[in-house]
Amino acid sequence: MKRREFFRNGFLTTLGLGALGSASAWGKEFSTNAAQAKNIIFLVSDGMSSGTLNMADILLRHKEGKPSQWIDLYEKNLVKRALMDTASASSFVTDSAAAGSAWGGGMRVKNGSLNVGPNGEKPVPILQKFKTMGKSVGCVTSVQITHATPASFCVNNNSRNSMADIAVDYLKLRFDVMMGGGLNFFDPKKREDQRDLIQAYQQTGFDLVRTKSEMMKTKGDKPIMGLFAGDGLPYAIDRVNNPELREKVPSLAEMTQKAIEVLSKNQKGFVMQVEGGKVDWAAHGNDAPALLYDQIDFDMAVGVAMDFAQKDKNTLVIITTDHGNSNPGLFYSGQANRNFEKMYAVKASNEWILNQIKPGFSNSQVIELLESHQNIVLKEEDAAAILASYKVGSDGMYNPQNLPFMPLAAMQSKQTGIYWAGSNHTADYVELAMFGPGSENLKGFMKNFELHNFMLQTCGADASLLMA
Structure with a gap:
């Protein structure tokens, strides 16, 4: 077959999309006899190559005398482990918007899109689905809360760059806990339309918090929007070595802890996404100190999630990444x-x-x-x-x-x-680990879009919410 014909006729099939790239095939393999989860904590270290995971573990073992939380789960055989592909509808190499949309919308979309399919399809994002089930929902991230990965669980948009519009969407959606950076997209002095979204959120009943102390004090009796930096949060290595930043900016683990505290009050359960977004940024910049310590910052959030899940017994914890980035490694x-x-x-x-x-x-x-x-x-x-x-x-x-x-x-x-192998995303298959009810359904290799129905079915969602 000629190369041009391959990409015209066979590319979607080669990527495992079928006609629409839906998750329909996965539903046939899901065991309905498995225990159902009340809650899901979905943790994604954005842009984490395998070298990032193992170097962070080496650093912790030899600096602090303990393994990373993630590798310790493997050592103790506490999680089911698999590989996952990362392709988008337009490339073997995905961006974060398309990768997150595979999970969030249950279908592959073109790079740059948020839950808008190749033919204009607009699947309902997964946190909106869980909200209709009565669950509390939210996202925490170390980058802008309007950035591609959190947005992929929440909204439909033709462009991941429309972060000012996504900030408006969040106002309408009224999710329970949204925390990270991105204040510039809410500040009238920084927005092109000069709309004061800070005031709009406060006037419509949100608890808008901007510092770690304000976050800790909030009771969770109304929706929380936490905005702790104009753009992304500072790198973990810079935060911990700066007393002012340490006092003002929460770590990913602290945000995760607070979000669980608030969301778990709902008797019908909760679903949340936790993103170590600056792991990806550090990889793009070949910034080794930033990369390793932000991976460790993410790993501490894994520990918070696992502590809750092991006590709760009703929570599915998913730990993964959306794609590799720059493939760093320690060389001989x-x-x-x-x-x-x-x-x-x-x-x-x-x-x-x-x-x-x-x-x-x-x-x-x-x-x-x-x-x-x-x-x-x-x-x-x-x-x-x-x-x-x-x-x-x-x-x-x-x-x-x-x-x-x-x-x-x-x-x-x-x-x-x-x-480093480069400074951009890779097509690597990535780590996927699960703990808790529903994890027994994890097969050894999954396509990224299959996680959408997997999560819904694990929580006993009605068939009408599944991708066909």
Whole structure:
């Protein structure tokens, strides 16, 4: 078959879509004799390659003397484990919007779309379905609450970039707990239409919280919208090393704990999504300190979910990722252990480091900054190359879009042993783990869109809510 004909005639079938890419086939394999779940906690470390998972585990074992929560579940054989594909309707390599929509809408959609199918289909997003069943629902994330992954469980939109519109959609949906970053999409000073969504949420009965202390104090007697940063939250490594951020910005585990506390008051149960969204951002930037410590931040949220589920006995916990990103790994050398140990004492992400460098910095200042915060010792020529990447505009300010993430990562690799395959998403099959009622139905390999019906059937949803 010619290549052009393959993509015209066979691409959707090759991806396992069939005509519409629905989850209909999965329903035939689901055992109705399995125990039903009252609650679901769906945890996704966005953009987590397998190397990210295992390096975080190595770091924790040798820095703190304990395994990661996720790998510990495997060691103790507490979860069912599978592989999952990650394709979208338009590519073997998905973006987060299409990957999340496979779960949220039960069908594959084109990259960039949120629950809008290749032929314009608009399946009802899964949290709306669970809301009609009387359950409390919500999302917590380390990126904007309007970002692709949380939005994929909530809304239909032709473009993941329509975050200002998604903020308005959330006002109408009135989900029970939504927390993360993204204040800029609610602030009239930052919105193009200058609409004051902060006031709109407050006037329509939301508890709008902006700090960790405000989050902790909220009682959950009305819908909660938590907005803890203008865009994404700071990287975990930067938060824990900054007293002001530590005081103001909650960790993913703290948001998860609060969300469970509020949502679990509903006698009919709850469904929530927890996203470690900045794992993906760190992978795009080849930012090893940010990547590993945000993965650990996510892992702590896994621990919170598992603590609740093991006591509750009625909760299905799903732990996965939507796709790989950049495929980082620890590579062999005679000093592999010693090199990786540099990650034990880092105090800042590459992003934070690069944002401290201003026009006029000397080579020695750059060298001192890296050595004091990351124990990375640059050569004079490396420091000069970093400085050469800073572009000064007509207003005298450098363009942050030109920050030299990749050159710095390449320099660090020689000293940490952490290397990267690229700086974008991959088509890897990914880890999928489940604990609790319904997990016995997990087969060894699943297509991503099959999780939609899986979750609904696990909670005993009416057949009318399933994808046909």
